[in-house]
Amino acid sequence: MKALLKNNLKQRISFLMVILLVLSFLMGRAALSLVSVAILFLFIWNHGNKIIIKKLLIAAACMILPVMLSGLWSADKNIWWQSCINKIPLITIGVGLLSVDLNQKQVKQIIYVLNAVVLIGCLWSAINFLNDKEAITKSYLVAKVMPTVLDDDHIRFSWMVSLSVILLNWQLMIQSNKIEKVISGIVSVLLIIYLHLLASKTGLLCLYATIAVMIFYFLFRKEKRKISLILFAATIAIMFAAYQFFPTLHNRVQYVLYDFSNYSSGKIETGSSDGARVLSMKAGWFITQHHPFIGVGFGDLKNEVNHWHEQFHPSTLDYERFIPTNEWLIYAAASGVIGIILFSTGLIFFRQFFSFKNIFSICLMISLLIPLITDDTLEGQYGVAIFSLTICLGCYLKMFSRDIKYKSATQQLMP
Numbered sequence: 330m331k332a333l334l335k336n337n338l339k340q341r342i343s344f345l346m347v348i349l350l351v352l353s354f355l356m357g358r359a360a361l362s363l364v365s366v367a368i369l370f371l372f373i374w375n376h377g378n379k380i381i382i383k384k385l386l387i388a389a390a391c392m393i394l395p396v397m398l399s400g401l402w403s404a405d406k407n408i409w410w411q412s413c414i415n416k417i418p419l420i421t422i423g424v425g426l427l428s429v430d431l432n433q434k435q436v437k438q439i440i441y442v443l444n445a446v447v448l449i450g451c452l453w454s455a456i457n458f459l460n461d462k463e464a465i466t467k468s469y470l471v472a473k474v475m476p477t478v479l480d481d482d483h484i485r486f487s488w489m490v491s492l493s494v495i496l497l498n499w500q501l502m503i504q505s506n507k508i509e510k511v512i513s514g515i516v517s518v519l520l521i522i523y524l525h526l527l528a529s530k531t532g533l534l535c536l537y538a539t540i541a542v543m544i545f546y547f548l549f550r551k552e553k554r555k556i557s558l559i560l561f562a563a564t565i566a567i568m569f570a571a572y573q574f575f576p577t578l579h580n581r582v583q584y585v586l587y588d589f590s591n592y593s594s595g596k597i598e599t600g601s602s603d604g605a606r607v608l609s610m611k612a613g614w615f616i617t618q619h620h621p622f623i624g625v626g627f628g629d630l631k632n633e634v635n636h637w638h639e640q641f642h643p644s645t646l647d648y649e650r651f652i653p654t655n656e657w658l659i660y661a662a663a664s665g666v667i668g669i670i671l672f673s674t675g676l677i678f679f680r681q682f683f684s685f686k687n688i689f690s691i692c693l694m695i696s697l698l699i700p701l702i703t704d705d706t707l708e709g710q711y712g713v714a715i716f717s718l719t720i721c722l723g724c725y726l727k728m729f730s731r732d733i734k735y736k737s738a739t740q741q742l743m744p
Contacts, residue, residue: 339374339375340375340429342374343371343374343375343429344429344431344435346364346367346368346371346425347368347425347426347429347431347435347439348438348439348442349364350364350365350368350422350425350426350718351439351442351443351446351718352442352446353365354446354450354478354479354489354711354714355446355449355450355478357480358480358710358711361710361711361714362710365417365418365421365422365714366417366421368421368422368425368426369420369421369424369425370425371425371426371428371429372424372425372428374428375428375429375430378427378430381427381682381724382423382424382427382428384678384681384682385420385423385424385427385678385679385682386420386423386424387675387678388419388675388676388678388679389416389419389420389423389675390420390675391671391672391674391675391678392416392419392671392672392675392676392707393413393416393417393419393420394671395627395660395663395664395667395668395671395672396409396412396413396416396627396663396664397413398664398667399623399624399626399627399628399663399664399668400413400626400627400628401626402623402625402626403625403626403627403628403629404626404628404629404632405628405629405631405632406628407628408627408628408629408631409626409627409628409629410628412627412628412708413627415707415708415709415710415713416707416713418710418713418714418717419713419716419717422714422717422718422721423717423720423721426717426718426721426722427721427724431725433503433504433729436500436722436725436726436729437500437503437504437505439722440493440496440497440500440722441497443493443496443718443722444493444496444497444513444516444520447489447490447493447520448516448519448520449478450477450478450479450486450490451490451519451520451523453478454475454476454477454478454486454523454527455475455523455526457475457476458475458476458526458577465577466576466577466580467580469528469576469577469580469581469584470580470583470584471584472584472588472601472602474527474528474529474577474581475526475527475577477527479711480711482709482711483527483529484529484531484532484700484704485706485709485711485712485715486527486529486532487524487527487529487531487532487533487535488531488532488535488696488700488706488712488715489715490520490523490524490527490532491524491532491535491536491539491696492535492693492696492697492715492719493520494517494520494521494536494539495539495689495692495693495696496693496719496722496723496726497513497516497517498513498517498689499687499689499690499693499723499726499730500513500726501513502689502730503726503729503730504729521536521567524536525567525571525575525578526575526577526578527577528575528577528578528580528581528582530581530585530703531699531700531703531704534699534703535695535696535699535700537564538692538695538696538699539692539695539696540560540564542688542691542692542695543557543560543688543692544557544560544561544564545557546688546691547560584602585603588601588602588603588604589603591604592604592607597642597645599644599645599646599649601649605645605649605650605651606654608638608642608645608649608650609634609650609651609652609653609654610653610654610655610658611637611641612633612634612637612638612653613634613652613653613655613658613659613661613662614653614658614662615637615641616630616633616634616637616662617658617661617662617665620662620665621665621666622665622666622667623664623665623667624660624661624662624663624664624665624668625662625663626663626664627663627664630652630659630662630663631650631651631652633662634650634651634652634653635650638650651705652705652708653705654703654704654705655701655702655703655704655705656672656701656702656705656706656707656708657669657672657673657701657702659705659708660672676698676701679720680694682720682723682724682727683723683724683727684727684730684731687727687730689726689730690723690726690727690730693719693723694723697716697719697720700712
């Protein structure tokens with residue numbers, strides 16, 4: 330009896346630690362760092378599914394190893410060490426969450442708390458926008474956006490919003506009552522509206538990639554083709570209405586088109602958002618070509634990017650000189666061919682946490698990959714934490730979906 334009570338206490342404390350991790354996204358970097366490390370101790374208590382944890386450790390190790398090894402040839406040890414620290418949550422958060430062995434009810438509650446946190450962040454952001462609506466709307470014409478949580482990291486926050494919508498709706502398909510479906514439906518609509526109001530390219534790209542996948546998924550299923558057509562029509566209507574009624578989105582689109590016309594013709598203006606991204610990619614490719622085998626080291630990548638700008642674009646300002654906005658190019662420039670191979674291998678191992686037989690799993694996987702292609706997502710604390718948390722929740726939902734499908738099939742076979 331005492332052993333049972335002790336195990337129940339451990340399970341509750343472990344669950345509360347996971348909830349605290351989700352809440353820490355609103356508390357700032359220090360709180361997130363502390364909880365991200367502390368959650369690893371849950372492994373000592375729970376152990377969990379050793380096979381899944383082993384796969385996660387291999388995947389995380391493949392992505393962290395190139396960073397750690399590059400310290401051997403990185404001159405700037407401070408930047409190199411910070412790069413290593415930023416990747417640690419790939420292990421701590423992953424091992425911590427998967428060792429708890431959460432049940433369906435607990436995962437449901439975690440996803441609800443996650444969406445509540447995201448909704449609070451959206452509300453805070455929207456209130457700040459309304460307090461200075463005219464000035465912020467005009468700022469969208471010069472690549473600025475409204476204030477957001479996550480220390481004003483609108484790219485990562487918009488990504489977090491889109492991922493939360495997918496997780497919430499996947500959860501609804503597993504277990505939910507009518508009231509939960511209505512409330513979750515309202516929350517999903519509000520979050521989608523906010524994504525258009527914020528008008529961050531990353532969040533919208535993930536959202537519409539998800540919708541596109543669902544449209545094609547239903548299109549090739551005869552009994553679901555009507556849903557595909559309805560979803561397609563609704564998407565067109567939403568895009569048109571959002572462009573007409575949200576001045577932030579309207580100005581954002583206008584600026585993106587203006588910016589594209591400039592950098593596509595070779596003209597990079599000061600303050601150009603996408604133009605600076607193009608330069609970062611060019612710098613990354615240049616560095617990769619000159620250091621193809623082991624790269625320049627994660628500690629020296631930023632300095633090498635600065636040297637490239639001094640040589641080819643000396644007029645750019647300091648804030649326009651950043652590392653490549655593509656994770657493969659970052660690993661290539663910083664750790665060479667070996668880094669690319671290990672990084673890609675790590676992602677392949679993470680692929681095992683998803684299923685091509687579940688539409689929500691596919692959407693979640695695509696939405697996790699997109700920011701790795703368009704941004705330096707895993708080079709910052711928030712990006713790594715969101716990535717790790719989402720993979721773990723997706724892994725649990727995959728297992729629950731598989732169990733429900735198995736039970737359904739078993740019941741149909743029973744006389």
